[in-house]
Each structure stands twice: as C-alpha cells, then as structure tokens.
Amino acid sequence: MLKNNRIIRRLFGEQFDIQHRLLNIIILVGMLGVSFACLMSIVLHQNSFTQILSFTCLGLFILIFWIANSLKRSQLAIIVFSIIFDNFILPSLYIASGGIEGGMPLWCLLGFVFPFLLIKGKSSIVVFIISISEFIALVIYSYYHPEIIMKMPSIKMVYFDMVMTMIAVVVIIASIFAYQTHIYQKQQKAIIKSVREANSAIKQKQDFISNVSHDIRTPMDSIIGFTELAKKNINNPEKLLDSLQKITLASDHLMNLINEVLDISKIDSGKSVVEDEMCSIHEIIDEVCQMMQHEVEKKKLKIELDYSMLDEDVLSCDRIRLNQILLNLVSNAVKYSYEGGTITIAVIQLSSDDESRIVNEFHVRDEGCGMTPEFIEHVFEPFARDKTSLVSAEGTGLGLTIAKSLTEIMGGTIEVVSELGKGSEFTATIPLSIPQLTEIEEEQDIVIYDFKGRRVLVVDDNQLNREILVEAMREEGFIVDEAIDGSFAIEKLRDSEPGTYELVILDLQMPVMDGFETAKIIRSFQEPKVSGIPIVALTADALPEEKTRAFNCGINAYLVKPVDMPSLLKVLMLFFRENKRS
Structure with missing residues (x-):
C-alpha cells in the first residue's frame, strides 16, 4: 500500500503541472488499452500490418512516458506524442482497421482533443489544425480510393472493434474528467481554506491593532x-x-x-538568534521580579521563590532570551491573578544524558482565574484572549506566543496546566550548558569614572533626542559638540585639530548622510587621530543584519534606543579606559 502511494505521488504529485499529470493518466490508460489491442491482434490473427502498428503504438507510449518522467520534459513529450499519434499512428490504424466503418473515428476524435488538454498556448491550435486537416484529407482520399482501406474480415469484427473502442475511449475520457474534477475540488478546498485563513488573519490583525491601540494609549495617557x-x-x-x-x-x-x-x-522572520553567556539563574529571576515589582504591589500580590531544587546557579545561556521567557510568564501570572494572591516561581534541575548540560524546569504558578479546557488549546497562539475570563488584562496578546517561540529556539518546551477558578501553572523546560571552571570569570565591579573634560561629538538629526543626550552627558562632565547629520559631523572633524574629539556618538538613520556612510568616511581619513576615533552607534533598529552592517562600516559599539545613561556610560568608560588622557 505504501509503495502504491509512493508511485501515485511520483506520477501525480503537486510537483507536476496539470498537463503533465493528465499526460500520465492518458499514457497509463493508453498503455493498458494498446496492450490489450496487441493481445487481441494476435488472438484474432489480424494482419501483420495491424499487429506492427499496435506494437509501435505501445512503444510510442513507453517512449513518451520516459521523456516526460525520466527526462522531465513534459511539454516536449506532449508535442512529440500529439504529432506522431495524430499524424502517423491514427491515420495508419484508420487504414488498417476498416476506415470509417471501424472504431478508428472515435480514436481520431479523441486524438484531436488531446492538444487542447495537454499543450500550452498557441501550439495546441497549430497541432490541432495539422491533425484535423490530415484526417479530413485522408477521409476524402479514402472515399475516392476505397482500395487503400483494409476491410475487417467479418461484420462481427467490425462490431467488436467498435464496442471495444467505445469502451476504451469512454474510460479515457471518464478518467480525464474524474481527475480534473478531483483537482478542481482539491483546489476549491485549498482556496476556501486560504480565504478562511486570510479572513482569520485579517480579524487577528484588527484585534491586534485594537488591543495595541488601547494598550499604548493607557501608558501614554x-x-x-x-x-x-x-x-x-x-x-x-x-x-x-x-x-x-x-x-x-x-x-x-x-x-x-x-x-x-x-x-x-x-x-x-527567523532573525531571533541565541547568544550564550555566563549568567546566574538567581540574578535573572531577581531581575524579572524587580521589573514586575510595581505591578505586583499594585495588585497586592506576593511572589514566593523556590530554589530548593537548584544545584547549578551559574550556567551558560542566552540571558536576554531567558529573561524574556520568564518575564512573559510572570507578567501573565500577574495579569490573571486575583488581588492579594500568591505567585510561585520555582526552579527544578534534572540531570541529562549529556553531562555538560542540565535540564532546567522553570515553574510559574498563580492562584488566579485559570482557563477553560477549550482555551488552553489556543493559549500560545498570537493575540489569543480568553473571552470567558473574569479578569480583564491589558497587553498585546503576544507574551505567551513569544515565550513559547523563544523556549523552542533555546531547544526547550513549554507546557501549561490550568483549572478554571483555581489558577494556572506554566512550565518552561530548557536544557542549559554547565560551564567549565575555567570559563567562569567574576565580573569586575563598575568603578566610578571621571569623564570631566572628555570631548565628545554627538550626531543626531532628532533635535529632542540630541538635546536630552547632550544635557545628560554635560552633567557627567563631558564637553559635547553637536551635529545634525553626518555631513555636518564630517565638516566638524575636518575643521578641528586632530584629536580634538575623543569619541563620536552617532545616530544611524539620518537624512543627507546616514550613520553608515559617516562612519566609512571617518575611517577613510589620513590622520590616525581622526580615522581611529571610537564610534558608538545609537539606533532604533535592533535587527541583527543592521548591527553587522554597522560593524562592517567601522563602528565600535552598537546600542539600541532607548538607552539609559548608566548603560551608555559603561560603554564609554571602556573606550576611555583604553585611551588614557594625553
């Protein structure tokens, strides 16, 4: 059965167009019919000419099948088949099988229809005109020269030939129509499914826009x-x-x-990548709790942490992704918890077959409203919201979708157990690497650095953003100059003494000259004190390919807006440590 299905897929699969699949049907049915005709020509002792034609016809079907399916030249096979079959085989069989009195006229009519079923474009009309013209000429010629027609040996053979031809032609036509109907119905179902999916996507988009519009307006107010x-x-x-x-x-x-x-x-879009680093599970969970502190206090909730099954605290993982996963799970628990409830965050570590890795189960349990069994099936779908929930919650409806996707990107799984009215428990199971002792390095404490007198050039076309950054940096002791785009920045660097500016903070998306082009020009300066100046990019574009492009242009550091001042100062401190005051 499995082998038959494989053969059917190979001959009639979606990899072929409709003409190719119809050709395969005609070839297979034709081979069966011609094989039967060859057998009957031997049994009935028909003349040698008829037998040779029957076997030649069988050989033609085999040749066409080989060209279409082995050489993958379906249109060539169809044209060769139509020309040889309509212009040589059928006329010869017409002469050898009683002419107009046998079953051949039916075969000829079928042969004339084939070009329209199989050949694409104007070629079908050309082949049809040639075939029908030759047949009409043959009929007229045989009318005036009846001696060229080989008569059937008996009237019984005439009737037998007509009946068998009628059956064969009907089977071929029925097979073609049945297959076309099957394809039509299949395409109709696919179209209906696509329309439903499109309508569903439109509705989801409308719901999403409505939700986001509402949720953005709330903090904006x-x-x-x-x-x-x-x-x-x-x-x-x-x-x-x-x-x-x-x-x-x-x-x-x-x-x-x-x-x-x-x-x-x-x-x-498949652009989310995993970047492992040494991190503490305790620290990540503490960060999540701190980020949710305001929401937790607002609903008078209590968060309980259970580390009793946590043996390895420092692991190698994507800190940002793990933070996002847990933040989305805890945020969901907070949203759907009743006021005064308890949220439990527990970590259970299990051994794995690979000694260098450990399986981590992150459990987030709430005592909230819970979910219906019907909604649990859709809980990880984008924009999903339980309309029967007694707790109204703000948000895009993407949090759990993101958590599930990121968990899978990290090689893990996520599950949920919920009971309506009693709460829910989400479990993210993620295998993480245990670092070797040589890999674990204590992070140096951030020391207070004196930026007083450090001269920096800030390049940003947005006046408000530029003013905020310049003012904040001046409060830290920097001497700051401004430029409204890349061309002004280049002009300032050219007009100033080499070494005047110790660092450039550069926006990437600007009119006239963007940050990428500006960085390239800076790196092309002949003066080493200018061409070697550190460049820190501040941009709203967080896509990995933009980051790669920036580094290829000679940018030293890449920060995504909005950037808080401590994070920026930490980066600047690294450059100023390397470049001591002259």
Whole structure:
C-alpha cells in the first residue's frame, strides 16, 4: 500500500503541472488499452500490418512516458506524442482497421482533443489544425480510393472493434474528467481554506491593532497626565518626584509593549538568534521580579521563590532570551491573578544524558482565574484572549506566543496546566550548558569614572533626542559638540585639530548622510587621530543584519534606543579606559 502511494505521488504529485499529470493518466490508460489491442491482434490473427502498428503504438507510449518522467520534459513529450499519434499512428490504424466503418473515428476524435488538454498556448491550435486537416484529407482520399482501406474480415469484427473502442475511449475520457474534477475540488478546498485563513488573519490583525491601540494609549495617557502634574508641581519636590517616577513606570510599560511586537516580528522572520553567556539563574529571576515589582504591589500580590531544587546557579545561556521567557510568564501570572494572591516561581534541575548540560524546569504558578479546557488549546497562539475570563488584562496578546517561540529556539518546551477558578501553572523546560571552571570569570565591579573634560561629538538629526543626550552627558562632565547629520559631523572633524574629539556618538538613520556612510568616511581619513576615533552607534533598529552592517562600516559599539545613561556610560568608560588622557 505504501509503495502504491509512493508511485501515485511520483506520477501525480503537486510537483507536476496539470498537463503533465493528465499526460500520465492518458499514457497509463493508453498503455493498458494498446496492450490489450496487441493481445487481441494476435488472438484474432489480424494482419501483420495491424499487429506492427499496435506494437509501435505501445512503444510510442513507453517512449513518451520516459521523456516526460525520466527526462522531465513534459511539454516536449506532449508535442512529440500529439504529432506522431495524430499524424502517423491514427491515420495508419484508420487504414488498417476498416476506415470509417471501424472504431478508428472515435480514436481520431479523441486524438484531436488531446492538444487542447495537454499543450500550452498557441501550439495546441497549430497541432490541432495539422491533425484535423490530415484526417479530413485522408477521409476524402479514402472515399475516392476505397482500395487503400483494409476491410475487417467479418461484420462481427467490425462490431467488436467498435464496442471495444467505445469502451476504451469512454474510460479515457471518464478518467480525464474524474481527475480534473478531483483537482478542481482539491483546489476549491485549498482556496476556501486560504480565504478562511486570510479572513482569520485579517480579524487577528484588527484585534491586534485594537488591543495595541488601547494598550499604548493607557501608558501614554499616564505619561501626558503626570507630565502636566510635574509642570504644575515644579516647586514641590515630593510631588514632582512622584510624577517622574510614574512617568518612568509608564514609559517602561510602553517600551515592553513595543518590544513584544518587535520580538514576535523577529521570531516570525527567523532573525531571533541565541547568544550564550555566563549568567546566574538567581540574578535573572531577581531581575524579572524587580521589573514586575510595581505591578505586583499594585495588585497586592506576593511572589514566593523556590530554589530548593537548584544545584547549578551559574550556567551558560542566552540571558536576554531567558529573561524574556520568564518575564512573559510572570507578567501573565500577574495579569490573571486575583488581588492579594500568591505567585510561585520555582526552579527544578534534572540531570541529562549529556553531562555538560542540565535540564532546567522553570515553574510559574498563580492562584488566579485559570482557563477553560477549550482555551488552553489556543493559549500560545498570537493575540489569543480568553473571552470567558473574569479578569480583564491589558497587553498585546503576544507574551505567551513569544515565550513559547523563544523556549523552542533555546531547544526547550513549554507546557501549561490550568483549572478554571483555581489558577494556572506554566512550565518552561530548557536544557542549559554547565560551564567549565575555567570559563567562569567574576565580573569586575563598575568603578566610578571621571569623564570631566572628555570631548565628545554627538550626531543626531532628532533635535529632542540630541538635546536630552547632550544635557545628560554635560552633567557627567563631558564637553559635547553637536551635529545634525553626518555631513555636518564630517565638516566638524575636518575643521578641528586632530584629536580634538575623543569619541563620536552617532545616530544611524539620518537624512543627507546616514550613520553608515559617516562612519566609512571617518575611517577613510589620513590622520590616525581622526580615522581611529571610537564610534558608538545609537539606533532604533535592533535587527541583527543592521548591527553587522554597522560593524562592517567601522563602528565600535552598537546600542539600541532607548538607552539609559548608566548603560551608555559603561560603554564609554571602556573606550576611555583604553585611551588614557594625553
């Protein structure tokens, strides 16, 4: 049975166009019919000419089958078949099988239809005109010269030939129509499925836009509202600080929403990659808890941590990805927890067949509203929301989708157990590498660095972004010059003494001259103090290929906006440590 299915797929699979598949049907049915005709010509002692033609016809079918399926030249096979069959085989059989009185007219009619079924374009009309013209000429010639027609030995043979021809032609036509109907119905089902999927995608997109629109407006309202309050309370330090803290929280929430959309886009396009480094499981979970602290306090929740089954704390893994996975799981637990509930985060480590790796089970359990069995099947789908949930939650509906995708990218799995009204437990199982002792290095403490008097050139076309960065850097002691695009930056570097600027902070997406071109020109300067100046890129583009492009242009460091000042200073400190003051 399996072998038969393999043969069917090989001859009638989707890798062939409809003409090729129809040709295979005609060849197979024709080979059966001609084989039977060859056998009957021997049994009935038909004349040698008829027998030779029958076997020649069988050979033609085999040749055409070989050209179409072994040489993969279906159109060549079809044209060769139509020309030889319609213009040589059929006329010869017409003469040898009683002419108009036998079954050959039916075969000829079928032969004339073949070009339209099998040959593409205008070639089908050309082949048809040649074939029908030759047949009409043959009929007219045989009418005036009946002696060329070989009569059947008896009237019984005439009827027998007509019946057998009729059966064979009907079988071929029925097979063609049945197969075309099958293909049509299959295509209709595929079209209907595609339309449904497209409609579903459109609805998901509409829901997504609606959700994102709502969820973005919420923190934006907070930012605008607390900004106004901050303006009114500029002389009240306590209220001013409170407003600024709430603006920061709303900004972080807004950034998380944007990151979720970007993350799912990168995952869908296959651009999300794993970058392993030494990291502490304790630290990652603590970071997640700190990020969720405001939301946890707002709902008066309690987070319990269980490290009793954690033996190896320092492991080699993608810190950012693991953080994202746990953050999305904990965020989901917080969203669907009742006020005053408890969320438990537990880590269980299991041994694996590979001694250099350890299996980590990250359990996130809540006592919230839980899920229906029907919704559990869709919980990891994009934009999925349980409409029966008693708890309303904000978000894009992408968090669990991202968590599942990232877990799979890291070679793990994710599962959920939930009971309506009692809560849910998500388990991400991820194998991670145990680092060798020589790989583990203690990270040096960040020391306070004196940036006073360090001269930096900031290049950014966005005036607001430039002002914020320049002011923040001046407060740290930097001497800062500004340029509104790459061309102005190049002009400043040319006009100043070599070594005036110790570092360039460069936006990549700018009009006139972008950051990539600017970096290339800087690296082409003859003066080493200019061509060798460190360049730090600040960009809103987080795609890996843009990062690679930046490094290829000579950029030394690549930071994705928004960048907090401590992170930027940490990078700048590395360059200034290498380049001591002259």
